[in-house]
Amino acid sequence: MGRRERITGTTLRRWVLAGALLAATAVGAMPGPGETLPDFTTKDLLNAPHRSSELKGRPTLLVVITDKDGGDAMQKWFDTAGTRVPDSVHRASILTFKLPFFVGTGTAQGKARQKVPQQFWGDTWLDKNGDMAKALGLDSSRTPYAFALDAQGRVVAAVHGDADAPEAQSVWKALTGG
Numbered sequence: 001m002g003r004r005e006r007i008t009g010t011t012l013r014r015w016v017l018a019g020a021l022l023a024a025t026a027v028g029a030m031p032g033p034g035e036t037l038p039d040f041t042t043k044d045l046l047n048a049p050h051r052s053s054e055l056k057g058r059p060t061l062l063v064v065i066t067d068k069d070g071g072d073a074m075q076k077w078f079d080t081a082g083t084r085v086p087d088s089v090h091r092a093s094i095l096t097f098k099l100p101f102f103v104g105t106g107t108a109q110g111k112a113r114q115k116v117p118q119q120f121w122g123d124t125w126l127d128k129n130g131d132m133a134k135a136l137g138l139d140s141s142r143t144p145y146a147f148a149l150d151a152q153g154r155v156v157a158a159v160h161g162d163a164d165a166p167e168a169q170s171v172w173k174a175l176t177g178g
Contacts, residue, residue: 033157039052042131055153059175061148063144064132065144097130
């Protein structure tokens with residue numbers, strides 16, 4: 001009976017571990033090539049409403065951060081895009097954080113406006129509850145997520161990394177046609 005309990009306990013632990021790994025994979029399953037972004041709504045830094053479907057109509061570099069300390073790494077994506085991507089490629093960003101309940105949306109927008117150049121406030125979408133990260137299947141990370149979207153809003157390339165990481169080449173190639 002003792003051995004049977006150990007086998008059952010071991011088997012149970014394996015099932016729990018397998019279940020946890022599957023759940024973690026599902027949560028962190030960002031949209032990949034060929035997929036469209038899920039439908040979500042939010043507001044930009046000017047407090048104007050937006051829908052994810054607005055990212056259709058032209059090729060887009062979409063950079064998402066899920067940690068308030070990821071701003072410098074996000075900026076590097078846009079700085080690099082300035083030298084690698086045609087001006088015809090739309091640039092958009094999403095700031096999706098899980099901030100404490102006592103931090104209001106206006107406060108979060110104000111802090112973001114201090115860091116984001118004013119001409120990009122309308123293309124910088126913010127949610128303080130992490131809803132867009134959840135919709136996109138993104139984990140909290142200081143490292144940005146970057147997506148190359150085609151004119152139909154489909155993901156052509158997706159990377160969780162820095163703008164100069166080797167895997168970022170897939171985003172740059174997708175946005176330059178090379």
